[in-house]
Each structure stands twice: as C-alpha cells, then as structure tokens.
Amino acid sequence: MTSGSPEGPSTIGTVLRRSTDYLAARGSETPRLDAERLLSKALGLERIELYMALERPLTPSELDSARELVVRRGAREPLQYVLGEWWFRRLMLNVDPRALIPRPETEILVDRALLLLDGRDAPRVIDVGTGSGAIALSLKDECPGARVSGFDFSPDALALAADNAARTGLEVDFLEGDLFDGLPLGPWDLVVSNPPYVDAADVPDLEPEVRDWEPHEALTADGAVAAVARGAVDVLAAGGGIVLEVGAGQAETTADLLEKLGLHDVRVTPDLRGIDRVVEGVWR
Incomplete structure (x- = not known):
C-alpha cells in the first residue's frame, strides 16, 4: 500500500x-468486505462509489489513513471498533x-420485546445491561410512546450509551447499578436484557476479535441470566413481560427457571442460525 510501488500507483x-490480500493472510473471514468498508471510511x-473510481490514485494522506485502518483490522481489532460506528x-x-x-441475534430480542409491548399505552421498559444502549434506543425508536431506561454497572458503557x-x-434514561443487587424499582411493563452469558472457561477459545478486544465483564458473569430473571419478578407490573437473550444450550434451563x-x-425463539436464543415470559 505504498505509492510508487513496483505494482504501480496506489489507486483505489x-x-x-x-x-x-493483507487481511485474508491475517485471518479475516470477510477480507474483501472489510477492505471495502475500511477504504470507504x-x-x-x-x-459503491469505490467501484465507480477504481483508477483514481490516492493522495499520500488518504493512503496513510487507509493503511492505519487496515493495519488495525489486521491485528484482529473488530471491524466495528475500527470504523467507530455500526448499524443496529x-x-x-x-x-x-x-x-x-451490537449483534444480529440481539435484533431478534428486540423483535420479541416489541411484540410484548404491542397495544400498551406508554409502557415502562428497562434494558438490563444496556451497554451501548442499542436495545433501549431501538425500543424507544420503534415504540415511541414507551418510557425506556437503560441499566448498567459500567460508567464507561453508560457514557457510550448517553453518546x-x-x-x-x-x-432514554440511563441508570447505574449492579444487577446482582436487584433491579431498579418499577413497576416495569417489560424487563429486557442481553446479560453476560458466556462461560468463563470458553473465553480463551473465542475469536480474537471477541477474546482480545470486547469487555470481558460484559461477556461473562456467573449467574447473570438467573439474576435478571429473579430480579424481574420483584419489579414487574401485573401482565408485564421479560425477554432474555441467552447462550447456546441455555434456553431450556432459562425457560424452566421462568416457569418456576x-x-x-x-x-x-431461535436465532438466524437456528440456535435457541431468546426466552420470554409474562408475569400475572
């Protein structure tokens, strides 16, 4: 990626x-798509504009900017972090x-939450473990009458959500607290959560993008799914619902817990790969 290389000028x-080629050699599963997005950034x-100008040479500053982004991705930093933004x-x-x-599986969580909110007038919703705020903000966006709060123990995550x-x-209101100490007092018409559900023993086997870059405290916390479920029954309004995203193999146990x-x-509800991913129930 240097101007004037033996391969000719550095065009788009x-x-x-x-x-x-660089990203493929460093383990990217989608090297061409990654390269397109990074160069677009x-x-x-x-x-599409890249392909309308393939013969255009890059200026030295453009080449430096592109190189910086590609090198970061080559180090297996997640594409989303390199770009600094992502659609949800x-x-x-x-x-x-x-x-x-934010991941596609979590969009299914939002779908199920919206169905539980359908027909409710100004429902009160809390997103437990809000992180970037993706779930809370999407629910507010697609159910404008809802009064939505996001809850997280991490001040850094809450600052990102506020951004x-x-x-x-x-x-959306953002609240700081530890879910293991109980959920904020309701009554809430919906408790929704994508809590930490990765087994700590499995973390070393995760892809480098996850293992080395994403916050471990948001990935794994023993008993977090059960803590949200138990906390929800203390704060749900009559007829209120709970919707949880869970890890592979955890749905049956979580469903049994909700019934108990x-x-x-x-x-x-399964995700796009057919893995049972979202568990929900209604409090009467």
Missing part, C-alpha cells in the same frame, strides 16, 4: 486488492471497547 483498485465514500436495526450507533458490539442517545436524538418463578406463556 490496487489498494482494495492489496488490503484484501478512509476516503469518505460509499462502497434502524440506528447508526457509536461503538468502541467500552461495550459489546448514542445524543446521536440519535432519542430520550411463576411466569406464564414462556416461549423460546
């Missing part, structure tokens, strides 16, 4: 090719190592 096309262009449902959000990266609220112009706690209409 040649930088795309070299970046793709460096040049301030849409991806209808919202473009700031993302950085203060919180987990995202400002970016999106959505009004007295919730009804317990349901499990």
Whole structure:
C-alpha cells in the first residue's frame, strides 16, 4: 500500500486488492468486505462509489489513513471498533471497547420485546445491561410512546450509551447499578436484557476479535441470566413481560427457571442460525 510501488500507483483498485490480500493472510473471514468498508471510511465514500473510481490514485494522506485502518483490522481489532460506528436495526450507533458490539441475534430480542409491548399505552421498559444502549434506543425508536431506561454497572458503557442517545436524538434514561443487587424499582411493563452469558472457561477459545478486544465483564458473569430473571419478578407490573437473550444450550434451563418463578406463556425463539436464543415470559 505504498505509492510508487513496483505494482504501480496506489489507486483505489490496487489498494482494495492489496488490503484484501493483507487481511485474508491475517485471518479475516470477510477480507474483501472489510477492505471495502475500511477504504470507504478512509476516503469518505460509499462502497459503491469505490467501484465507480477504481483508477483514481490516492493522495499520500488518504493512503496513510487507509493503511492505519487496515493495519488495525489486521491485528484482529473488530471491524466495528475500527470504523467507530455500526448499524443496529434502524440506528447508526457509536461503538468502541467500552461495550459489546451490537449483534444480529440481539435484533431478534428486540423483535420479541416489541411484540410484548404491542397495544400498551406508554409502557415502562428497562434494558438490563444496556451497554451501548442499542436495545433501549431501538425500543424507544420503534415504540415511541414507551418510557425506556437503560441499566448498567459500567460508567464507561453508560457514557457510550448517553453518546448514542445524543446521536440519535432519542430520550432514554440511563441508570447505574449492579444487577446482582436487584433491579431498579418499577413497576416495569417489560424487563429486557442481553446479560453476560458466556462461560468463563470458553473465553480463551473465542475469536480474537471477541477474546482480545470486547469487555470481558460484559461477556461473562456467573449467574447473570438467573439474576435478571429473579430480579424481574420483584419489579414487574401485573401482565408485564421479560425477554432474555441467552447462550447456546441455555434456553431450556432459562425457560424452566421462568416457569418456576411463576411466569406464564414462556416461549423460546431461535436465532438466524437456528440456535435457541431468546426466552420470554409474562408475569400475572
């Protein structure tokens, strides 16, 4: 990726090719797509615009910007952190190592939450372990009448969530506290959560993007799923619901726990890969 190399001037096309090869050699599963997104970020262009200008040479400063981003991704820093932003449902959000990266599985969690909120007038909602605020902000965006709060123990994550609220112009309250000490007093019409659910013993086997970059305290916390479930029954309004995202193999145990706690209409929903991912129930 140097101007005047034996391969000729560093045009958009040649930088795309070299970046793709570089990222592929360093383990990226989507090297071409990563290269496109990184070069788009460096040049301030849409991806389609890259292909309309493949022969355009990069200036030295553009080449330096592109190189910096590609090298970061080559070190297996998550693409989302390198870009500094990522889409979640209808919202473009700031993302950085203060919180987990919003994932497609969690969009299913929001889908189920919205169904439980359907027909309710000004429901009170709390997102436990809000992180970047993705769930709370999406619920406010797609259910404008809801009164939504985000709850997290990390001041850094809450600062990121507040930044995202400002970016999106959505009004969500953010509260600091530890879910193991109980949830904020309701009554809440919906408790929604993507709590830490990775087994600590599995962390060393995770992809480097997750293992080396995302905050471990948001990935793993023994008993967090059960703590949210138990805390929810103390603060739910009559007829209120709980929706939880859980790890692979955890849905049946979580569903059994909700039933033992007295919730009804317990349901499990798979993610896009067919893994049972979201568990919900209603408090009567």
